[in-house]
Amino acid sequence: MSPGAAMRRRRAGAAAPAAVAVAVAALWSAWGVGAVWLDLPATGVKCVSEEIQPNVVVLADYAVMSQDYSHGHPTVSVKVTSPYGNTLHHNENATIGQFAFTTTEAGNYLACFWKDSTEKVTTTSVNLDWKIGIAAKDWDSVARKEKIEGVELELRKLETAVEAIHHNLLYLKTKEAEMREVSERTNARVVWFSILSLGVCIAVSVLQLWHLQRFFQKKKLI
Template sequence: QAGGSAMARVAALLLLPVLIESVLSISFFLPVNTRKCLREEIHKDVLVTGEYDISEQANTKTNLKITDSSGHTLYSKEDASKGKFAFTTEDYDMFEVCFESKSPMGTGRVPDQLVNLDMKHGVEAKNYEEIAKVEKLKPLEVELRRLEDLSESIVNDFAYMKKREEEMRDTNESTNTRVLYFSIFSMCCLIGLATWQVFYLRRFFKAKKLIE
């Protein structure tokens, strides 16, 4: 029992930095006939879940649409008021969550709507209580499963950062090589132009009989 408590404390300490990054809770006011969007970058094969609650206004319809950078629709709901959504990313990408308010009444006549959005991704998005019920796991086994998923997420993050570092290094080396070649080309052009000017001025001065 003491071991399980210690393991739970270790799990909580390890999960704290991830939970800060994997949970997004935000509230904002959405004026009538306007559109507001939120953007976030997510790694590949990451589960994203969300729950939204939009205050109701007479003669006002609010649409919710989630798309990736390619314009593919991940979730769409017309006349949204309250609900949940979930999707899994296919690749590292930036997705956009947009709320759009429409009303025939016109701006200034309808009060702003209050939008509450709670999004989770990665380890925090998984329902470990449901997993424990389905697989009949003990509390310690659930924490171990959570730590395993967390470790995998951290490894994937480091792998992605390493890949990005390699891509940036290759880009820097390629840019340095191009700059070097361009500098050599520019210097050759300047030397050629200076040589041409010397010969041109020499012929000009000889034609004017200013030099022999």
């Protein structure tokens, strides 16, 4: 093997893990990783929602941040509900906390925050680190248990991410089919309603003509 070919082979080998890492990072960022800041109003509730499929692990950490501690550290109340209104997590007088669950229903999961005290505070914010699906998986434990590391671990992450995206696409396809079916049913109902409305209009017109004809006949106008 020539020196140039050997150099190119070494460069390709060094670039492979980097390419895998970039691909994993792209898929990772596209599936269930994100932290949000919520500025809480003096009164009222601030919520964040996420549409999630069934049988998906959700893990979230939240912490209260404030610039004004003259009245003590502000606390908040937290409530997490499922699409059908079931309470999955509820906490009061909290400054930090965590909730974790596995979804059983498909739809929008809602996490709501509000201040416990109505005292005026300059700024009160909540940092919510919301992890869904593969982002909530403990990859360190997986690596120790299965004794994998490096490129093999990154490939495992990539495989899991691809499977998650594939399931998500199937879910979106199912939702699209349901929406199309609802749209077709709605269109059919609109057509039948239009036909019924036209029939009623025709019937009313015929009755009006018949009534006018009898009226004119009684008055001997025709």
